[in-house]
Amino acid sequence: MSENPLPTSRQDCQTDHYGNIIDLMPPNSRQVLRIALNLKYLIDKLIPIAIDESEIVKDGSNVLTPKVIQLTYEACGGDQSNKEYQQKYRAVLVFCLIKVSSWYNQLSSVEISNSKLYDVRSITAQQLAKIIIAKEEKKNLHFLFMQMLLRKYAINENDKDVEPTNAVEMATDLHCTIVIGSNGFQRCLRWLWRGWIVQSRHDPMIFIKEERIASTKFWHHFNPERIKTPKYQNILQIIFSILFLLIFTSVVNGKSGTTVAPLAPIEGIFFVFTFGYICDEIFKLYYVGVAYFSFWTLFNDTLYLVILFSMFFRFNSIFPTFLKNRPPEYWDRISYRLLSCAAPLVWSRLLLYLESERFVGAMMVVLKHMMKESLVFFVLLILIMLGFVQGFLGLDLSDGEREITAPILTNLVITVFGMGSFDAFEHFAPPYAAFLYYSYCFIVSVILLNILIALYSNAYQHVVENADDEYMALMSQKTLRFIRAPDEDVYVSPLNLIELCFKPIMCLLNEERRKDLNYLVMLILYSPMLTYVVSKEIREAKRIKYNRMKNLPDDSNEVDTPWDLGDGFFDFDESLFGYSDDRNGFRATLSMNRRSQQLQREAERSDKNFSVKNDWFKEVKRISNLREPAISSELSALEERLNKMNQHTNKESEGIRKDIQKLLALKSNDEDRPIWN
Structure with missing residues (x-):
């Protein structure tokens, strides 16, 4: 079945002038809750006991049969004879399955005795969602992307409507x-990453297809709106991060002399960059909320905090308003020393923007899991250290004087790094201090450090075994970081400071003039980047037009595969912006495909006995059907066992029913007898 292409305009999305979808108004929160409850009931009955997870996720699962998939669709209700009415409720199917999976995760953490069962049910809900996505991807790509994955829905929980969200964000x-x-989910993310699907300005609850991706006109792509694309924002962030690193290097390694030098222009640029990044973090954390907080948020905030302290001491050395108890040269040295300590963080920060590369992304996932696992180690270490510190302080105060507290604390800390020394405790409160220190060394070096190694090994093994899934989850998070940005007009840091400067002026203008000013400012700022966007997207637009001409999805023919002689797209236009006629690329592609197929046929016909017989193709088709009888026999055997169990149960129930009837008959006979005194 050919895939339905996505709509190419807002009118094709069937929206009104406010951007709301006309024919598919979303179900209300109570209806969404009922669908989720139906799905939970189905999974509860389907998985009554804990089974192996592989039985759920494997291809051709005997648990998730076509009948179960059909029941999953029917759990949404609706008029089965009306396709549009039916789609209204089926649109929330993936959303509800993910919500049900989260319910099972909550139950797993509460009811530990049944955690295995709830984990399997959670995986079942996710696998059902994956199967539904795969089926809808083949039937209706528009419905899958716009309604099932990207449209936001609200569900009622505990008589309160939860904040609307979509399946992509929830997953x-x-x-x-x-x-x-799943492949359909990843395709949706790729379209979001490329800016082929954008959030509606009129209704943030829905997403629409970008209208101009198939246009070959220059000004349709030389437009600041295209900077909203996550891919282009990521490129800009990498460029500004490299500039930030170069400026930081110049500032840290540019000090000459012991006197306090005035603020250099390069330092001013560095502080402006930092302030822009800090403002961006504050705004995103305020608008996005807790969902924005992550490992990298904490990492960046630590870096900016160190730089802020350095800036404070630097300005205090130039303008000694505060901290006058020391000379300005002292605070100048402190400023540069703090800035030097931030160097590892500045260099490591590049990994945040390079994580879209698969190798770097997988390693970042490993690092993140290791950092989480190390929290267990540090909690144990701190508790044990506090106990031994209190013991050593008690020994030090046993004679009424505190003498070697500082050396004791230092030695306990460096022991963790394998640099501890027994000399400090040789003549200190023998033999108690030595006994405590030997115990401390044994616990830290032999037990805790091996626990840390085991935790790191477990984290690495877990991520490597699921490297592809973990990388795709990382890219999903990265894409949503851009999609969830609250600004209608994107100013990538540190250009957001220019937006702040223009805010007072924009407040004095009406909406139309404000948009014009924003457009002009962004056009000037992003003109170098937009030049690259135009040169790239016009060439892509030709391929998209070619795909639509052949009734194929927009992302078809991206790669010319050697096993398909009819795919690929060839554009021989060597100009910067690809201004040649679109039909040249179409004709060249069709001509090359026809020529390739003709050469292949001629080469095959050069030997009349070369081609395989038609019977061979029939035999190959039969192979795909060989597995079906085996599966059917397994299902038949299972069904037969269930029927026997049901028959046995029915016989027992019938016997119990007859016994109850006899007892009731005896009771009625006793009541009818006359009572003799």
């Missing part, structure tokens, strides 16, 4: 790697 926040790893 990413809950780390549902099974759903995220």
Whole structure:
């Protein structure tokens, strides 16, 4: 079945002038809750006991049969004879399955005795969502992307409507790697990453297809609106991060002399960059909320905090308003020393923007899991250290004087790094201090450090075994970081400071003039980047037009595969912006495909006995059907066992029913007898 292409305009999305979808108004929160409850009931009955997870996720699962998939669709209700009415409720199917999976995760953490059962049910809900996505991808790509994955829905929980969200956001926040790893989900993310699907300005609850991706006109792509594309924002962030690193290097390694030098222009640029990044972090954390907080948020905030302290001491050395108890040269040295300590963080920060590369992304996932696992080690270490510190301080105060407290604390800390020394405790409160220190060394060096190694090994093994799924989950998080940005007009840091400067002026203008001013400012700022966008997107637009001409999805023919002689797209236009006629590329592609197929046929016909017989193709088709009888026999055997169990149960029930009738008859006979005194 050919895939339905996505709509190419807002009119094709069937929206009104406010951007709301006309024919598919979303179900209300109570209806969404009922669908979720139906799905939970289905999964509860389907998985009554804990089974192996592989029985759920494997291809051709005997648990998730076509009948179960059909029941999953029917759990949404609706008029089965009316397709549009039916789609209204089926649109929330993936959303509800992910929500049900989260319910099972909550139950797993509460009812530990049944955690295995709830984990299997959670995986079942995710696998059902994956199967539904795969089926809808083949039937209706528009319905899958716009309604099932990207449209936001609200569900009622405990008589309160939860904040509306979509299936993509929920699956990413809950780390549902099974759903995220599905092909349809990944295609949706790629379209978001490229800016082929954008959020509606009129209704943030829905997403629409970008109208101009198939246009070959220059000004349709030389437009600041295209900077909203996550891919281009990521490129800009990498460029500004490299500039930030170069400026930081110049500032840290540019000090000459012991006197306090005036503020250099390069330092001013560095502080402006930092302030822009800090403002961006504050705004995103305020608008996005807790969902924005992550490992990298903490990492960046630590870096900016160190730089802020350095800036404070630097300005205090130039303008000694505060901290006058020391000379300005002292605070100048402190400023540069703090800035030097931030160097590892500045260099490591590049990994945040390079994580879209698969190798770097996988390693970052490993690092993140290792950091989480290390929290267990540090909690144990701190508790044990506090106990031994109190013991050593008690020994030090046993004679009424505190003498070697500082050396004791230092030695306990460096022992963790394998640099401890027994000399400090040789003549200190023998033999108690030595006994305590030997115990401390044994616990830290032999037990805790080996626990840390085991935790790191477990984290690495877990991520490597699921490297592809973990990488796709990471890219999903990265894409949503851009999609969830609250600004209608994107100013990538540190250009957001220019937006702040223009805010007072924009407040004095009406909406139309404000948009014109924003457009002009962004056009000037992003003109170098937009030049690259135009040169790239016009060439892509030709391929998209070619795909639509052949009734194929927009992302078809991206790669010319050697096993398909009819795919690929060839554009021989060597100009910067690809201004040649679109039909030249179409004709060249069709001509090359026809020529390739003709040469292949001629080469095959050169030997009349070369070609295989038609019977061979028939035999190959039969192979795909060989597995079906085996599966059917397994299902038949299982069904037969269930029927026997039901028959046995029915016989027992019938016997019990007859016994009850006899007892009731005896009771009625006793009541009818006359009572003799």
